[in-house]
Amino acid sequence: MIVIASPGQGSQTPGFLAPWLELPGAREFLGKASEHVGIDLIAHGTTSDADTIRDTAIAQPLIVAASLLAWRELSARVSVANAGIAGHSVGEFAAAVAAGVLSDADALRLVAVRGRAMADAASRAETGMAAVVGGVESDVLEKIAEHGATAANRNGGGQIVAAGSRAALDALAADAPRGARVIALQVAGAFHTEAMASAIPVLREAAVGMSAEQPKHPLWSNADGALVTDGSAFVDSLVSQIAQPVRWDACMASFQSAGITGLIELLPAGALTGIAKRALKGVPAVAIKSPEDLDAAVALITGPAA
Numbered sequence: 113m114i115v116i117a118s119p120g121q122g123s124q125t126p127g128f129l130a131p132w133l134e135l136p137g138a139r140e141f142l143g144k145a146s147e148h149v150g151i152d153l154i155a156h157g158t159t160s161d162a163d164t165i166r167d168t169a170i171a172q173p174l175i176v177a178a179s180l181l182a183w184r185e186l187s188a189r190v191s192v193a194n195a196g197i198a199g200h201s202v203g204e205f206a207a208a209v210a211a212g213v214l215s216d217a218d219a220l221r222l223v224a225v226r227g228r229a230m231a232d233a234a235s236r237a238e239t240g241m242a243a244v245v246g247g248v249e250s251d252v253l254e255k256i257a258e259h260g261a262t263a264a265n266r267n268g269g270g271q272i273v274a275a276g277s278r279a280a281l282d283a284l285a286a287d288a289p290r291g292a293r294v295i296a297l298q299v300a301g302a303f304h305t306e307a308m309a310s311a312i313p314v315l316r317e318a319a320v321g322m323s324a325e326q327p328k329h330p331l332w333s334n335a336d337g338a339l340v341t342d343g344s345a346f347v348d349s350l351v352s353q354i355a356q357p358v359r360w361d362a363c364m365a366s367f368q369s370a371g372i373t374g375l376i377e378l379l380p381a382g383a384l385t386g387i388a389k390r391a392l393k394g395v396p397a398v399a400i401k402s403p404e405d406l407d408a409a410v411a412l413i414t415g416p417a418a
Contacts, residue, residue: 113194113195113196113330113367113370113371113372113373114192114194114195114196114372114373114374114375114376114412114413115195115196115197115198115367115370115372115374115375115376116183116186116192116195116196116197116198116210116375116376116377116378117197117198117199117200117203117207117375117376117377117378117384118175118176118179118183118198118199118200118203118204118205118206118207118210118377118378119175119179119199119200119203119377119378119380119381119382119383119384120175120199120200120201120202120203120358120383121168121171121172121175121201121202121299121303122171122297122298122299122383123175123380123381123382123383124157124165124171124174124175124178124380125162125380126160126161126162126165127157127158127159128157128178128379128380128401129142129153129154129157129158129178129181130157130158131402131403132157132178132181132182132185132379132402132403133154133158134403135185135403138181138185139154141180141181141184142154142157142177142181145173145177145180145181145216145220146177148216148217148220148221148224149173149177149220149221149223149224150224151169151170151173151174151224153173153174153177156170156174157174157178162298166298166299166300167231167300168227168230168231168234168299168300168301169224169227169228169231170227171227172202172223172224172226172227172230173220173223173224173227175202175203175206175380176202176203176205176206176219176220176223177220178378178379178380179199179203179206179378179379179380180206180209180210180216180219180220181379182378182379182381182400182406183206183209183210183378185403185406186376186378186400186406186409186410189406189410190409190410190413190414191413192210192329192413193329195329195376195413196329196330196331196332196367196370196372197210197211197327197329197330197331197332198331198332198363198367199334200267200334200358200360200383200384201265201303201304201334201353201358202223202226202227203378204333204334204350204353205219205220205222205223205226205350206219206378207331208331208346208347208350210329211327211328211329211331211340212325212326212327212328212329213324213325213326213327213331213340213343213346213347214322214324214325214343214347215323218322218323221318222315222318222319222322222350225314225315225318226311226315226354229310229311229314229315230301230303230308230311230354231300231301232310232311232314233301233307233308233309233310233311234300234301234302234303234307234308235300235301236307236310237277237302237307238277238278239275239276239277239278239301239302239305239307240275240276240278240281240296240297240299240300240301240302241264241265241273241274241275241281241296241297241299241301241302241303242273242274242275242281242284242285242294242295242296242297243271243272243273243274243294243295243297244256244271244272244273244274244284244288244289244292244293244294244295245270245271245292245293245295246270246291246292246293247270247288247289247290247291247292248289248290248291249272251289251290251292252272252289252292253272254289255284255287255288255289256272256274256284259276259280259281259283259284259287260276260277260280260283261274261275261276261277261280261281261284262274262275262276262302262304262305262306262357263357264302264303264304264305264357264358265304265357265358265360266357266358266359266360266361266362267358267360267361267387268360268361268364268365268387268390268391269386269387269388269389269390269391270390270391271387271390273297274294275301275302275303275304275305275307276302276305276307277302281294281296303354304353304354304355304356304357304358305355305357306355307355308354308355309355311354311355312351312352312354312355315350315351315354316351319347319348319350319351322347324343324344324346324347325343326342326343327340327341327343327346330370331346332363332366332367333346333349333363334349334353334358334359334360334363335349335352335353335356335359336359336362337359337361337362337363337364337365337366338362338366339366360384360387361391364387364388364391364392367392368392372392372395373395373396374395374396374397374398374412374413375388375392375395375396375397375398376397376398376400376409376412376413377397377398377399377400378400379400379401380401381399381400381401381405382399382401384399385397385398385399396412398412
């Protein structure tokens with residue numbers, strides 16, 4: 113089984129959408145997406161600087177729209193009917209569309225609310241996130257807790273992301289677990305922790321009345337790596353997940369149990385394929401960063417391994 117995954121926040125880079133605007137219909141798609149989210153995604157994906165697109169309220173809808181654009185282009189070139197679907201953190205909104213749970217419009221409207229609500233929650237305290245790379249997992253988890261932070265993303269492949277106050281993250285960096293490096297991440301808050309609790313009711317209210325369909329593809333949840341069996345329950349999970357840890361390690365274990373033969377990461381790609389190289393050894397992976405990468409993704413789906 114080929115798994116198609118959508119990345120999370122931090123994967124965006126200045127100008128990354130520019131080459132995609134040359135594809136037929138891409139500008140129109142992004143223009144409509146901009147109307148749904150209430151910001152100019154074309155400008156932010158082509159001319160805005162790194163600081164601007166780091167803003168949570170901009171980054172989240174920008175990433176989801178980019179993943180949906182790549183999904184649109186890939187599925188126009190090859191059948192993705194037998195693919196499994198997953199998303200990392202905010203990438204779950206694009207995954208919900210790819211799996212047929214939510215419409216483009218509803219997912220984009222909801223993620224725009226998510227971005228604004230999480231930005232507001234983050235503004236209430238000086239918090240952040242840091243990747244802890246390497247070390248023994250039990251030691252890393254113990255050291256994160258010792259310094260008052262939370263293991264917000266358990267990504268597998270020797271990477272755990274800690275979240276908490278700036279003071280806690282500074283203390284962790286100064287007292288890194290044996291054999292590990294602590295790398296500050298360019299995000300504005302302690303996502304996937306209790307620091308985001310104030311955003312939950314805002315997102316829950318925005319989700320009221322949205323039509324959720326049953327998934328048409330195997331779809332795995334960040335909550336525990338389990339297969340999603342109910343579309344409405346998955347939307348509920350999208351709401352609560354903002355204050356709960358991401359278990360991408362559990363998702364990858366589920367991919368392996370399902371017989372994964374290849375991983376395709378949608379735009380703006382790189383982070384998940386990097387983790388997969390360490391955690392899913394021997395599984396070929398394609399990162400769709402530019403339109404030229406679509407050919408490699410098609411070949412992975414249609415090749416002997418598929």
